[in-house]
Amino acid sequence: xxxxxxxxxxxxRTTNEDFAFASDKSVGSxxxxxxxxxxxxxxxxxxxxxxxxxxxxxxxxxxxxxxxIGKDEVVEQIRDSISEANWQLFEIARRDATxxxxxxxxxxxxxxxxxxxVSNVGDxxxxxxxxxxxxxxxxxxxxxxxxxxxxxxxxxxxxxxxxKSRITRAVGAESMxxxxxxxxxxxxxxxxxxxTDGLTNMVSDEEISRVLSKDISPKQxxxxxLTKALDAGGKDNVTIIVIDPKKDEENDAE
Numbered sequence: 001x002x003x004x005x006x007x008x009x010x011x012x013r014t015t016n017e018d019f020a021f022a023s024d025k026s027v028g029s030x031x032x033x034x035x036x037x038x039x040x041x042x043x044x045x046x047x048x049x050x051x052x053x054x055x056x057x058x059x060x061x062x063x064x065x066x067x068x069i070g071k072d073e074v075v076e077q078i079r080d081s082i083s084e085a086n087w088q089l090f091e092i093a094r095r096d097a098t099x100x101x102x103x104x105x106x107x108x109x110x111x112x113x114x115x116x117x118v119s120n121v122g123d124x125x126x127x128x129x130x131x132x133x134x135x136x137x138x139x140x141x142x143x144x145x146x147x148x149x150x151x152x153x154x155x156x157x158x159x160x161x162x163x164k165s166r167i168t169r170a171v172g173a174e175s176m177x178x179x180x181x182x183x184x185x186x187x188x189x190x191x192x193x194x195x196t197d198g199l200t201n202m203v204s205d206e207e208i209s210r211v212l213s214k215d216i217s218p219k220q221x222x223x224x225x226l227t228k229a230l231d232a233g234g235k236d237n238v239t240i241i242v243i244d245p246k247k248d249e250e251n252d253a254e
Contacts, residue, residue, distance in 0.1 A: 011234030028064035041102035089172030103170030134209035198236035
């Protein structure tokens with residue numbers, strides 16, 4: 001596969017509270033691993049939360065046995081790793097007043113046996129591009145999106161809702177965390193996009209789809225999406241991973 005990963009603090013924020021990990025090499029028993037996290041808590045260490053959680057999940061997964069695993073084992077390993085990272089982060093926040101209220105979103109992905117296995121907590125997203133069509137795979141764990149799913153407000157109203165950034169689940173926010181899992185066949189996927197809301201709040205799904213459907217490399221697509229987010233105001237940190245699951249080329253990150 002060919003992937004490209006980048007992160008940028010944007011034009012408004014003074015710090016970058018996003019953190020990412022991307023590898024097409026084995027991580028424990030997983031053949032590859034991609035993670036995007038968006039810390040919350042502002043001065044209460046949102047940047048600490050995202051970095052700690054991602055590094056802890058990678059560390060725990062690396063400690064697993066390097067042997068063939070199936071779908072059930074993938075789900076179990078990722079759930080256990082996120083749950084342990086959640087508990088440790090929660091305990092740190094409980095003991096350190098300067099980190100009270102911190103937490104982070106997290107979306108993880110790994111390819112195995114022709115399937116893309118996805119997990120998420122919070123409102124960082126994973127999309128797949130099939131031809132000209134873009135599909136959001138993850139479900140946002142946010143106050144506003146839950147209102148949309150319940151039919152209380154429209155998608156258009158959600159875009160301008162004053163609480164659109166209020167999430168209902170986060171790694172480290174409580175002693176236990178619920179993780180959603182998704183399993184998607186890779187056969188007809190042209191691109192995979194993982195990102196924080198610093199992209200999706202600035203660039204529409206329609207524009208994202210136009211970029212991902214172009215015949216250009218994941219690196220060019222990621223850089224183009226970042227430029228669009230910054231040109232639209234760059235009000236938040238932006239982290240993007242674009243993956244071409246069918247092409248082998250040099251991978252890079254910045």
